[in-house]
Amino acid sequence: MSQIPEPTxxxxxxxxxxxxxxxxxxxxxxxxxxxxxxxxxxxxxxxxYLDGNYGGTVQGYEPAPLIQAIKKTLGLETRRRFCVVGLGRLGSAYLNFHAFHLGEFELVAGFDISVNRVEILKSPVPLYPAYKMAEIIRRFSIEIALLCVPGEAAQGVAEKLAAAGIRGILNFAPVILTLDGEITVRNVYVVDELRALSINLQPPQDFQ
Structure with a gap:
């Protein structure tokens, strides 16, 4: 998989x-x-780049075998456990995100620094105060964290997640994380996505 270009x-x-x-x-x-x-x-x-038999380019590709070939080649056949850290509006919304029920990932926990929020928030998964992160992450072998905390708290929380054994972080905070060790971080910053979209737009029309 390492030989496959990132854009591919x-x-x-x-x-x-x-x-x-x-x-x-x-x-x-x-x-x-x-x-x-x-x-x-x-x-x-x-x-x-894919392994497997998924049909030819003349008669067309069969969706089911091609999907399976993509999962196998990219290492997506392993079901991975993840958690949501930060249960504000964004984090709490992800607790009920329907796509997480597709079977590839298992949401097993949510964490927040506010004990009151943890107690009153309705959720299909168990919620815990942030001071229990290390214990719960190790107990349930959680590999991935969705980081939905404010920017000023993100680096410190990310370091605690890495120390607890998290292997990958999907970072929604508007900051660049700096972490030691083999931990993968993907930054999801809406302004960057808007900029990328704007690059491909036609010049603005003159409505005067």
């Missing part, structure tokens, strides 16, 4: 989502091009 990994993940939504039995690379905006050449090149 991102496209394969998106392709998997497209395939999960389509009701078509088979999709050609040209049909995928129409759905994604990628060239059919790019589609065929990305798919060439």
């Amino acid at each position: 990994k991102g496209r394969l993940l998106y392709l998997m989502r497209v395939l999960e939504k389509t009701g078509t039995k088979q999709l050609t690379s040209h049909q995928i091009e129409a759905l994604t905006g990628w060239s059919s050449f790019t589609v065929r090149k990305d798919v060439s």
Whole structure:
């Protein structure tokens, strides 16, 4: 998997989502091009990195085998446990996010510094005060954390998560985390996403 370019990994993940939504039995690379905006050449090149039998490029790809091939090649067949840290509006919303019931991930805990919030918040998963993070993370072998705390608290909380054994952090705080050791961090900053979107927009129209 390490030999697959990062842009290809991102496209394969998106392709998997497209395939999960389509009701078509088979999709050609040209049909995928129409759905994604990628060239059919790019589609065929990305798919060439996959292991397994998922159909050919002439008769089209069968969604189910292709999805399985993407999961196998990218190491997504292992069910991983994760937690939500910070139960404000964003964090508490993720406690009930329907996509977490797809089977790839298991949400097993939520944490917040406010004991009162932990006690009154309704949740389908157990909630704990932040001082119990290390204990709960180790007890349930939690690997991933969704970090939804304020920016000023993010670095300190991330360090505690790393010390507790968390292997990956999805960081929603508007800061860049600096962590030692082998821990993967992905930053989700809405302003960066808006900027990336703006790059591809046409020049603004003059309505005067």
